Amino acid sequence: MRTTAAEPMDTTSRRPRLVLTQGDPAGIGPEVLLKLLAAAPPEASWAPLLVAERAALEPLRPVLPEVPWDRLRYLGALPTAEELGRLDTVGAIPVLDPVGSARALIFGDSGAADAGGAMAALDAGIALVRSGVADALVTAPVSKASIAHHHLPGFKGHTDYLAEVCGLERYGRDYLMVFLAPDLQVALLTVHVPLREAIDTACDGVAVAEALDCLQRHAGGRIALAGLNPHAGEGGLLGEEDGRFLVPAVAAARERGLDVHGPESADSLFARASRGEFDWVLALYHDQGLIAVKTASFGLATNWTLGLPFLRTSVDHGTAFALAGRGIADARPLDEVVKATLGLISGRLPRKR
Known part of the structure; x- marks a missing residue:
């Protein structure tokens, strides 16, 4: 079943189960997962299921003595809900090793x-x-370059891979990358593409319409479309693209019943949205949206893949290879993601005016 903001999950009779994947095991993913567990009491409001290699976790024992190592239970196969329930009753933390070999x-x-x-x-x-054993998937960061070089040529990240596995064909129409920050909610019209290609997409009325409809379908609320040129073109003085392509896209969306505004000058739009004027900003390209999100709340934002048939969230940072294995990685961003994920499960998020 496709879970949207309008369809909160029914977890009233049990704690939500979050499956947390290790990301790149050579990065900080395993460490922040363990630190998250160390900070969460056994009676926490959610139940964990780690998917991480034993070979990545055990070397961290010397630098993470506070982790409840005695509660970890390594599993050799995908568990059933019943098996997980039995582990919960004794306070154990299930860990599925997806590789199962020492290295x-x-x-x-x-x-x-x-x-x-x-x-x-x-x-x-x-x-x-997908089997229903877990209520949400929370992913630690991977290295796109390492996966593309060593394992899966052409790999561009979690978002597109998840969409392909789920049979979603087109970014924008079928799924979107969005970010939830404490005072800001931002969706991206384009993601990991060259700026020239992003501009072409912003000038494609069909692409803009599809993204607005996808955002409305899965989240809803008052949406502001960011402008492309300075001051959204200043009536054509600073560029004609906003008037030629974005203004008609907004007018057409409003005719379809969407509460859409713009194009709005991007230099002030994110501040206006953070103060509550809009529920969502649809940014036209990756850095237009992410500079605002990460400047305002780096480490506090949640990456949410909108449109999947299940709930998937992630942190807003990378593998931090330079910090890995030293016991100094900060688990607070992952903790914020868990809080946001629980908010999405309950229906408290995304926020609406």
């Missing part, structure tokens, strides 16, 4: 085995959430 791991240096382990964890996490 030497070098923190900070992602090789072929690490790329393979990252994808094995992701595939297992997808299987768990």
Whole structure:
């Protein structure tokens, strides 16, 4: 079943189960997962299921003595809900090892085995959430470059991979990358593409219409479309693209019943949205939206893949190879993602005016 903001999950009779994948095992993913568990009491409002290699977790024992190592229970196969329930009753933390073999791991240096382990964890996490064993998938960061080089040529990230696995064909029409920050909610018209291609997409009325409809369908609310040129073109003085392409797209969306405004000058739009004037900003390209999100709330934002048939969230940072294996990585961003995920499950998020 496709879960949207309008369809909160029914978890009233039990704690929500979150499956958390390791990301690149040579990065900080395993460490922040363990730190999250160390900070969460056994009676927390959610139940964890880690998908991580034992070979990535056990080397962290010397630098993470506060982790409840005695509560970890390694599993050799995908568990059933009943098996997980039995582990919950004794306070155990289930850990599914997606690889199941011992190996030497070098923190900070992602090789072929690490790329393979990252994808094995992701595939297992997808299987768990699609089967209904878990209520949401929370992913730690992977290295796109390592996976593309060692394992899956052409890999561009979690979002497109998840969409392809779920049979979603077109970004914007079928799914969107969006970010939930404490005072700001931003969707992206385009993601990891060259700026020239992003501008072409912004001038494609069909693409803009599809993205607005996708955002309305899965989240809803008062939407502001960011302008392309300075001051959204200043009536054509600073560029004609806003008037030629974006103004008609907004007018057509309003005729379809969407509460859409713009194009709005991007230099002030995100501040206006953070003060409550809009529920969502649809940014035209990656950095237009993410500079605003990360400047306002780096480490506090949640990446949410809108349109999947299950709930998937992630942190807004990367693998941080330079910090890996030293016990100094900050788990607070992951904690914020867990809080946002629980808010999405309950229907408290996304926010609406």
